[in-house]
Amino acid sequence: MSTVRIGVFICECGPNIKNAVDLDGLSRFARGLDNVVVAERFALLCSLEGKDTLAKEIQRHRLTRVVIAACSPKEHEHTFKQVMAQAGLNSFLLQIANIREQCAWVISDKTRATQKAQAILEAAVNRVARHEPLEIREIACLPDVVVVGAGMAGISAALTLAQKDRKVHLVEKAPCIGGKVARYEDLFPNLECASCVLDPLLDAVLHHPNIQLWTLSEVKNVLGYFGNYTVEIITKARHVDLQTCIGCGACVEVCPVSVQNEYNEGLDTRKAVYLPYPGALPNLAAIDETHCLRWQSQDCESCQQACPFGSIDYQETDRNMSLKAGAVVIATGFDLFDVTKAPQYGYGKIDNIYTALEFERLVNANGPTQGKLILKDGRVPESIVLIHCVGSRTPRYHQHCSGVCCSYLFKFAHQIRKKIPDATITSLYTDMCLPGKEAQPFSDKIAQKTGLKKIRIKDPAAVTITQDHGRPRVTYTDACDASKSVVADMVVLAPAITGTKDASSLGTLFDIPLGGSGFFVEEQTSLAPVSTPIEGVFVAGCAQGPKEIQAAVSQGQAAAGKILSQLVPGQKRALEAMTAAVDTELCSGCKICLGLCPYKAIVFDDTQQVAGIEEVLCRGCGICAATCPSGAISARHFTDAQLGAEIESLARHTGRENRS
Amino acid sequence: MAHKPKIALYWCSSCGGCEESVVDLAEDILAVAEAAEIVFWPVALDAKYDDVARLDDGAITATLINGAIRLDEHVSMARLLRKKSRLLFAHGSCAHLGGVVGLGNFFTNEEILNRVYCDVPTVNNPDRVLPRPETRQGTTVLKLTGLHDMVRSLHQVVDVDYTIPGCPPPPALVKEAVMMVLEDRLPPKGSIVADTRALCYTCPRKETRPEMLEVPSFKRVYEIEWDPEQCFLNQGVVCMGPVTRGGCMAQCIQANMPCRGCFGPVDNVRDQGAKSASLLASLMESTDEEQLKKIVETIPDPGGLFYRYSLASSIMKGRVRRRP
Amino acid sequence: MTNDFEPIIVGFLCNWCSYEGADAAGRARQCYPSNLRVIRVMCSGRVDPQFVFQAFKQGADGVLILGCHPGDCHYKDGNRQALKRYTLIKSMLDAFGIEQDRLRLDWISAAEQEKFVQVVSEMTERVRQLGPLMPRANPLKKLDSNRSTRIENDMRFLQRKHKKISTKARKIESTK
Incomplete structure (x- = not known):
């Protein structure tokens, strides 16, 4: 170290610090500390005048380091770093002594507050003497974006980005886009026709020059960091030429294989070559290799022969693609709670018990019954029971409230009433969750119009459904603790909305933890709801948590907005300066650090047999530095020497000597 | 050959193993005796305190002191030899760090x-x-x-020029130290005659060390039949290799025993025991406090294990001494 | 031990939750014992066991490590590393004659100013009961002499860390 010239600037913070701490005593004390060349008090350092004086003082005294004794670093460290830069000093040669939040405001006795302020100040002076200037590096970034999932949230994100001239890779597992919403008949609260609202959007996605759609595709691996991601995907062979197929369905008619149709929730069958459901976009057939006879070593060529456009290609193989992008949006949607795991509901064993998604297909004009609401035997149901909170709001299955079920069950009541004017509709609920400006008026209106019978029950998890002469009998405990039961023709369950089954493998790839019920964890619940702990990876829609369409769209757009503001073409991104650093002369290559880094920022150099830090990935937590058994990793700006100086000053500084 | 360099060897609180490491030079000791005059070596040669006291200050070219400092006598001998020697070597773990003897600092x-x-x-x-x-x-x-009420390392009592680590040091290192002096190729003062990196760097088993390692419990060497090729930590056996300076040619590992840490920490580590705690904690496979306690219980006497050689020169130096 | 003893508690507070919690206590003007001396670290996972022993050796009567609640760590699971180390350090304290209660790990979120105040108060009271960790006869004199050797030792440690300085290390003249 050449000459260390430390200036100590003590802020009165109006009356805040002035009245609580003996500031003249503190200044005198500071002047006696090692390397301190000036120590003065000022009225308000964060004011324009204060900052100006500070910059001048730094230059006048040729200071090389600065300690500011004032409020929490959380409040004004940034402000004073800027002053440092203005005065020509590296902004890391600053240390804040927090004598407001930690002294002035929490210690009523002035002597004690002053003693503690002395300790804090001395620690700051001794620490700053060991500070090193740090350089803030910048990297070039790719402006393109990968969006995983082409449901409402993914589509919203993709369109928002594409409209601002960003190239978007939209990766969708299914052969068609629009997610689950595309398979609904009506949307609450306005009861608009879903496909009427949705189709123009889906069309925009399909035809937007900036959106590259990858259907039948899944993410296999993710490499890189914010600004420079490589997302490796596998695109399953469709065996149908995208350019020539017009979705006429000629192939479907001749296919000899029938399998359960997952796009109708397994309520009917489809062929091995299929269009997922009428109106699915893009309107293209696809061959399902797991069921097509050709992949069961049989020599069927029916579809190829039937196709008027020669679009069928049996030779096509799965392709691995590497997509380059600066940021990623995860919008993989939700699954419903598997009701077979709660056997008391009789789901899967007793006929005419449906989940909400199955019901959506039953009432859909493009669904398995062409929209006819009928029972398994073709009769029209005379009584239907709707059950809220299936598998949710209970420690037994999922603790959360999915937040949308109450609303859509009212929509169901409306749909039932429209189709069967004289059916009895009963809803078994415990609490109604109808937040926001639309849901309550919507439900009131429907309840009145449909004559919905609402029965408040004790515990939805305690509902049991048994078979009564072939019909489901629903037994429940009502709000007055009486055991009751009702026999119905049809029961519709509203199961908890959960994360998707493949969320955990996706989470592992992106290194984003999943919370309870399989939703991706956001960076901060209230303030950073679409960011994740991994920079440059965003989460939107039901992948983040259960929500209505409006909220999913908002999140998709919000994620796009974050990306548009953080990833500007031509603009470089500043990297964390307080990263870890490996002294490669000391590293023994023990590899202990590799498994500990939360961001996989430590790489092993096989030739040198030592560890190294990928600085673009490092976020500066210092876990590796604390663990490195060789002391070869240092945490910049939180080095052993810097923290050691603080520890020594604070541990030693008794104030005991002054105690009378 | 009128001015043969003079060499002295002395032992303080020591088990005699370091003396063995000199004897283990075998024929090489003859070469040393040829090139240098051994003026004082109580274990092997008959010489008295006064023989040393009579020498001019700085008359001895190099003195190797082994053993920890525990008695007044050790301090006065160390000071005397320091005065009479141009170069003073801390010889072995006890002189270097306090050694096994230093574990006495856990007790009154x-x-x-x-x-x-x-x-x-x-x-x-x-x-x-x-x-x-x-x-x-x-x-x-x-x-x-x-x-004394505390065991000290030689460094804590007199100014030491060089250190030969090990319990005992491998004869090759002792020879290297002596040759350094005889051939006049001295490294910067304070150097430790060993590697700068930890043992893992030269460990023959390092290839088997995985990038991600968590163990459900730690094993003692007698509890399992361990794979002679696999990284010890990978097998859940406590090995101090990562927290220990290399330079021992991994002799224990070669003999299928885990490292016990006798070379002390590398330069950037102040406290070998505390770093050992950090190392082993990072390997514990659990997120649950109770489960973690169970894993910790599989390490009997962690203090003694982690500070086997370095307690006297650790941050705490030993048990907290309270006023009676 | 007389209860007018004023212990020193060195606290390592993580930047994102616990330090914020301490600030929140400040903003709410919640008085708590002045014995806590705070060191801000980015993550509780930065706390090296060496720091804990250094604090004890250099005069702390108690050491407090505060981090984000499990699952809320800003760095995903740095607090888990802190918990693991803490559990192991705890097992070493007996050998050093340091009472278990002198070291405490707790989770304080940015909103938990009340809990922060409670933890600091409890810790201070407990350590006050336990009395000073190190002998403090004639504190002024003893502290000063200890202090200079401590500084020397630590400067030596620092010097070793700075390669520049170590390469400048005096080379012994060959023969004389």
């Missing part, structure tokens, strides 16, 4: 004396007679040298 002198002179099963001392500083027998007064 009273506890140690009672244990050694009264309570050990093989001792029969019903009157609990303990060594005393002074014993009078008629007109004769027999004085014992003072017993």
